[in-house]
Amino acid sequence: EVQLLESGGDLVQPGGSLRLSCAASGFTFSNYPMSWVRQAPGKGLEWVSSIGGSGDTYYADSVKGRFTISRDDSKNTLYLQVNGLRAEDTAVYYCAKSLVVAARGYFDYWGQGTLVTVSS
Amino acid sequence: DIQMTQSPSSLSASVGDRVTITCRASQGISNYLAWFQQKPGKAPKSLIYAASSLQSGVPSKFSGSGSGTDFSLTISSLQPEDFATYYCQQYTSYPLTFGGGTKVEIK
Numbered sequence A: 001e002v003q004l005l006e007s008g009g010d011l012v013q014p015g016g017s018l019r020l021s022c023a024a025s026g027f028t029f030s031n032y033p034m035s036w037v038r039q040a041p042g043k044g045l046e047w048v049s050s051i052g053g054s055g056d057t058y059y060a061d062s063v064k065g066r067f068t069i070s071r072d073d074s075k076n077t078l079y080l081q082v083n084g085l086r087a088e089d090t091a092v093y094y095c096a097k098s099l100v101v102a103a104r105g106y107f108d109y110w111g112q113g114t115l116v117t118v119s120s
Numbered sequence B: 001d002i003q004m005t006q007s008p009s010s011l012s013a014s015v016g017d018r019v020t021i022t023c024r025a026s027q028g029i030s031n032y033l034a035w036f037q038q039k040p041g042k043a044p045k046s047l048i049y050a051a052s053s054l055q056s057g058v059p060s061k062f063s064g065s066g067s068g069t070d071f072s073l074t075i076s077s078l079q080p081e082d083f084a085t086y087y088c089q090q091y092t093s094y095p096l097t098f099g100g101g102t103k104v105e106i107k
Helices: none
Strands: A003-007 A018-025 A034-039 A045-051 A057-059 A067-072 A077-082 A091-101 A104-110 A114-118 B004-007 B010-013 B019-025 B033-038 B045-049 B062-067 B070-075 B085-090 B102-106
Touching: A003 A091, A018 A034, A018 A091, A018 A114, A034 A077, A034 A104, A045 A067, A045 A077, A045 A091, A045 B085, A057 A067, A104 B033, A104 B045, B004 B085, B010 B019, B019 B033, B019 B085, B019 B102, B033 B062, B045 B062, B070 B085
Parallel strands: B010 B102
Antiparallel strands: A003 A018, A018 A077, A034 A045, A034 A091, A045 A057, A067 A077, A091 A104, A091 A114, B004 B019, B019 B070, B033 B045, B033 B085, B062 B070, B085 B102
């Protein structure tokens, strides 16, 4: 059974930093692209960042230069280092596993999310 | 960036109704379109990928169609557990983008 368990969310002041983690189990982690998607309170889903199995990375413009996605395949864990946090980064952050079909990856499993609140 | 526009943004329906939600992409995305269901306080759940392929374990009352720019999700007979918010998402190119969501409520 695929399981994705996020952690690391917290209340942080503007300009602060956090490292979010997503522990994966139930599948061969190194074989799959992984992503972070966030959802601000009462709002829709917003893609944040993705990392391929070979380490290629992609970012939304809104977080480029402030957030860094990484993975440790030996620990089956996905990370998101978030720096320079702003009020508009307040959201539940979900990690999602991708399944590649016809050369494109779609989100087939999601974690339960971790809440990041940016406030003074 | 590819914009995804869902309609309606909300709808009220009764148990047993057939419901259709539409999603339009600002440019052609072939069939790289997914649908997700999200219940309050829960993570999204994958329903459909490649516009019309059912994710494993998802009941066949859900179906998807479309290609290019126009897509739809249909629930054939709405049940109490189907009241939720539904999102479409394109995955043909970065940045990956979602529709604004359609909230399906009980009439």
